[in-house]
Amino acid sequence: MGQCHHDKSKPLSYLDLGCGTSSLAGNILTNSPTPVLLVLLDFVSEALHYQKQYISTCTALIPESSCQLVCADVMFLPFGDGCFNIAVDKGTMDALLKDKVNGHSKAQVMMSEVRRVLAPGGRFLQISDEDPDTRLLFLEQLNKVNSSHVLTEQTTLDAQLLGDNCESFVGSTHCQTARTLPVSKQLSSWSFKVIPTSWNKEYFILWSDNHH
Template sequence: MVPRGGAARQLCSAAGDLLGAMEQPSAWDRFYAQREHAGAVGHFEWFFGYEAVAGLLLPLLQGPGAARVLDVGCGTSALGLGLYRDCPHPVHVCCLDAAPAALAALQRLLCMAPPPRHPRSHVRLCLGDATDLARGGFAPASLRLILDKGTCDALLRCPAGPGRAGRLVAECLRALQPGGRLLQFSDEDPDARVPFLERVGMAGVSVQELGVPGGVPYYVYTVEKPVGG
């Protein structure tokens, strides 16, 4: 449904507020709540949707055992729900966000989703701070794959950007199993993102261009946690 009239104006105003406060979960919470209030249905996607990267992600979830996956700052993206639905192997997906309104909307979408392809797959939605995963109960070396679509970018845009974004990356690396991967989807240029990730992650970083939709190049940055690291 397309928002109209007053609802559309409120949504535009929430989106406008967001531009100056992208690191603040409260600003995102207002944005998702206004979206819901305006009658918007379906997933809101930063940059691009699940279908654009499903072919890249699904092969990373092959055995042994159930892959544990975390989407940090999931918003209402279809990324986590899509992997849960389509993965032919068992997968345990956690979609984490600090904005309660995003998780409420995602829960409604989950209720309408078809069952997962593998009967032992499951998904949970978690309210929490991606820069403090330990507090959220994520044990060290417990996850095979962490996805970040636009969350590090949002943190980097605040005055305390590199510090908060650095904590996000450090927390992700702590929670990854040796050999596990953090994938960041971003429009930031490799000249800026690669040195940042190498500094914080102290690990090898690879970059792949995903495409140039609408003239903007998008990248996936992969940080692999060293085995024995």
């Protein structure tokens, strides 16, 4: 699958889009030989409280790694442009698409935000149980959409100190987000790989790189 490009003098910045109660971040923290800055984002505060407790039990493989907790909407990411090397979606877009009325437009806005915060040479990973041919076509269509619209939303952020390996990202505050995504900023073509599981269910990991 190759590697994303980043400045080796800085930690690899990793954004988990809708972290939920997944153990993925903890596994990365305890196993990564490369310094990582993990940012766990979720709209549900209870999920973040769970992650706070879970991450506090994890010991980072190297002391330079850290973790941050952010309560926000994936459609209004409270981050600057081009600040993440990796963005990961584990079923978040799947959840948005369950909305039969507005799901497609929500996924479009989410994709626009991911492209905006992804650094040049960064990578967007998506894990889904949807048929890869169907999802690949959908993602390619989203990537080609004219996304020059402006997003404006009053977003409440709430981050907390997580433990010895984690640090506070932002305090309880309000962040006015308004930005325009350039039309030319698109990801490369998508690829996928099958992930078998022990319970006879297949998942698919899809990825695309930001070359701009």
